Amino acid sequence: MESPPLNLREFEELARRALPKMFFDYIRGGAEDEFTLRQNTEAFQRISLIPRVLVDVSSVNISTSFLGYDLSAPIMVAPTGQHKFAHPGGEVSTARAAAKCKTIMVLSFSSSCKIEEVASSCNAIRFFQLYVYKRREIAVKLVNRAESLGFKAIVVTVDTPRLGRREADIRNKMIPPKISNLEGLLSIDVDSQKGGSYLEQFASETFDPSLSWKDIVWLKSITKLPVLVKGILSTEDARKAIEAGVSGIIVSNHGARQLDYVSPSISVLEEVVKAVGGAVPVLVDGGIRRGTDVFKALALGANAVMVGRPILYGLAVEGEQGVIKVIEMLKNELELTMALAGCPTLKDITRKHVQTPADRLRSLM
Numbered sequence: 475m476e477s478p479p480l481n482l483r484e485f486e487e488l489a490r491r492a493l494p495k496m497f498f499d500y501i502r503g504g505a506e507d508e509f510t511l512r513q514n515t516e517a518f519q520r521i522s523l524i525p526r527v528l529v530d531v532s533s534v535n536i537s538t539s540f541l542g543y544d545l546s547a548p549i550m551v552a553p554t555g556q557h558k559f560a561h562p563g564g565e566v567s568t569a570r571a572a573a574k575c576k577t578i579m580v581l582s583f584s585s586s587c588k589i590e591e592v593a594s595s596c597n598a599i600r601f602f603q604l605y606v607y608k609r610r611e612i613a614v615k616l617v618n619r620a621e622s623l624g625f626k627a628i629v630v631t632v633d634t635p636r637l638g639r640r641e642a643d644i645r646n647k648m649i650p651p652k653i654s655n656l657e658g659l660l661s662i663d664v665d666s667q668k669g670g671s672y673l674e675q676f677a678s679e680t681f682d683p684s685l686s687w688k689d690i691v692w693l694k695s696i697t698k699l700p701v702l703v704k705g706i707l708s709t710e711d712a713r714k715a716i717e718a719g720v721s722g723i724i725v726s727n728h729g730a731r732q733l734d735y736v737s738p739s740i741s742v743l744e745e746v747v748k749a750v751g752g753a754v755p756v757l758v759d760g761g762i763r764r765g766t767d768v769f770k771a772l773a774l775g776a777n778a779v780m781v782g783r784p785i786l787y788g789l790a791v792e793g794e795q796g797v798i799k800v801i802e803m804l805k806n807e808l809e810l811t812m813a814l815a816g817c818p819t820l821k822d823i824t825r826k827h828v829q830t831p832a833d834r835l836r837s838l839m
């Protein structure tokens with residue numbers, strides 16, 4: 475028997491073997507040259523840790539809270555579409571795993587399980603991620619459904635007026651998503667003569683590229699839930715988001731699947747955190763594969779992180795148990811990192827515990 479995976483990267487390799495090529499390529503892939511995809515992980519590697527010693531770390535506490543909800547660790551499940559591509563249990567298995575790990579799952583709008591099914595599967599704290607379609611009434615219906623099913627926040631993704639160019643999907647003629655939440659609301663027929671990525675064809679038929687800042691105000695007017703924006707990479711947009719009245723900001727480049735050659739999210743996190751100035755919590759995602767990565771993101775000012783692909787790899791390899799293992803691995807690594815860096819609690823993690831490439835440049839001047 476093969477030895478069990480020891481880290482998140484080994485889960486990726488096992489998922490590669492477990493999944494049909496089309497689905498693995500869809501999950502792993504990024505946009506165009508995949509430059510940002512590589513940078514998302516390499517940027518973490520360029521940040522060094524500066525541990526403090528002789529601190530009593532006989533007990534290390536990684537628990538925290540986000541928007542008032544208790545979490546076992548500052549690690550949440552990012553919204554990713556179509557979990558049934560990874561495993562027949564789909565989003566229900568992921569939600570159960572998130573509940574067992576006591577963390578928040580952000581359910582994708584493009585979920586392959588119905589929002590009602592996910593809501594009744596366990597009592598995790600859940601947020602609902604929204605894509606705004608050209609037919610705005612669909613957003614209203616889904617936001618209302620999420621609210622009445624006990625979801626606690628709406629996460630609107632703002633980096634996807636159109637889908638990025640993912641060449642693996644074009645080559646594989648990636649099939650369109652089956653979005654269960656749209657049953658009875660919308661059916662889209664893709665043109666099977668066209669070739670290319672049918673997922674992209676689906677997105678260009680449905681996604682509303684006219685979405686703009688005034689629509690955040692509209693979104694807030696249709697729900698009592700807090701609204702978070704996902705996909706902020708600049709200080710200017712962070713300020714606009716605050717002006718629009720959001721309850722949280724997610725620094726993200728969509729796992730490098732949208733615009734290639736944008737900065738890795740960890741590289742812009744600190745300036746966004748400064749621009750936000752504590753007005754609302756800030757999350758970051760993209761390339762988080764180790765507990766040390768979580769530690770670095772917290773040191774640069776994130777309240778918590780989100781993880782995308784590794785969750786799907788865990789799901790592909792072992793269903794619900796695989797997702798639990800991925801989250802627990804990251805939690806254990808974070809706890810060990812904190813002990814070795816002299817930080818018994820999350821509050822002890824400071825900017826002084828990391829050195830970025832910019833810090834190194836400054837120290838030479």
Ligand SMILES: Cc1cc2nc3c(=O)[nH]c(=O)nc-3n(C[C@H](O)[C@H](O)[C@H](O)COP(=O)(O)O)c2cc1C
Nearest residue numbers: 501552553554555582631728729760761781782783
């Ligand atoms: C297969 C896949 C599907 C995704 N689907 C969505 C989605 O439906 N909505 C969304 O806002 N982000 C989506 N994302 C982006 C993730 O929420 C997240 O930003 C990204 O995966 C984080 O990077 P990581 O995979 O390196 O952890 C998706 C990412 C992947 C890999």
Ligand SMILES: CCCCC(=O)C(=O)O
Nearest residue numbers: 555584651673676677731
């Ligand atoms: C049409 C589903 C899009 C899901 C998505 O956001 C992604 O693949 O990155």
